[in-house]
Amino acid sequence: EPEVTQTPSHQVTQMGQEVILRCVPISNHLYFYWYRQILGQKVEFLVSFYNNEISEKSEIFDDQFSVERPDGSNFTLKIRSTKLEDSAMYFCASSEGGLGPFNEKLFFGSGTQLSVL
Amino acid sequence: GEDVEQSLFLSVREGDSSVINCTYTDSSSTYLYWYKQEPGAGLQLLTYIFSNMDMKQDQRLTVLLNKKDKHLSLRIADTQTGDSAIYFCAESRAGGYQKVTFGTGTKLQVIP
Numbered sequence: 001e002p003e004v005t006q007t008p009s010h011q012v013t014q015m016g017q018e019v020i021l022r023c024v025p026i027s028n029h030l031y032f033y034w035y036r037q038i039l040g041q042k043v044e045f046l047v048s049f050y051n052n053e054i055s056e057k058s059e060i061f062d063d064q065f066s067v068e069r070p071d072g073s074n075f076t077l078k079i080r081s082t083k084l085e086d087s088a089m090y091f092c093a094s095s096e097g098g099l100g101p102f103n104e105k106l107f108f109g110s111g112t113q114l115s116v117l
Numbered sequence: 118g119e120d121v122e123q124s125l126f127l128s129v130r131e132g133d134s135s136v137i138n139c140t141y142t143d144s145s146s147t148y149l150y151w152y153k154q155e156p157g158a159g160l161q162l163l164t165y166i167f168s169n170m171d172m173k174q175d176q177r178l179t180v181l182l183n184k185k186d187k188h189l190s191l192r193i194a195d196t197q198t199g200d201s202a203i204y205f206c207a208e209s210r211a212g213g214y215q216k217v218t219f220g221t222g223t224k225l226q227v228i229p
Contacts, residue, residue: 004159033216035219041221042121042219042220042221042222043160043205043207043219043222044219045216045217045218048216056216058216091159091160093160105162105165106160106162106217107162108152108159108160108161109159110157110158110159111159
């Protein structure tokens with residue numbers, strides 16, 4: 001079965017540093033997402049991306065965050081100046097698009113554990 | 118805003134049935150989902166149900182929806198040790214790319 005690939009699986013960074021989390025969505029999917037899960041808390045929506053622009057973003061997704069699809073296969077999440085509270089598991093997801101739960105079904109990657117020291 | 122709540126932990130004996138419960142607040146929810154997360158893995162969609170359905174069965178999994186009470190449950194028959202994981206209830210509205218709102222997850226422990 002096709003899968004969403006995320007790299008790295010673990011990222012350790014110093015507070016204030018920039019990090020880029022990388023994702024390769026499923027090749028024929030049109031919608032891309034980032035979610036995060038702080039330890040012990042809910043999986044939270046960050047942003048959705050379609051047709052090379054942000055479709056929706058949450059209040060968590062402030063000016064420190066940005067997303068990009070630099071080429072035809074990668075989808076990245078950049079955090080410009082990391083804070084301690086950015087430590088979380090970050091999940092990338094993609095969906096085929098169109099109406100209906102099958103088309104909207106999210107395929108998730110296995111996540112990148114970001115630790116900000 | 119939307120909210121989804123679940124109990125945090127459930128322990129069952131192998132071979133018994135497991136029932137994981139969930140409540141949600143968004144009356145406009147169109148799809149309700151159950152995701153499974155195994156250690157070190159991503160979120161795997163187990164099953165979903167339309168909001169106009171009461172029940173859906175898929176092999177060992179049975180989903181029950183009480184739309185009036187906004188209550189969703191997942192029953193796993195003949196629970197196996199391989200079913201040990203965190204189970205997330207989630208909801209979304211229809212619309213192509215609508216965000217999915219997740220619950221906190223219920224950790225299911227299956228005792229051999």
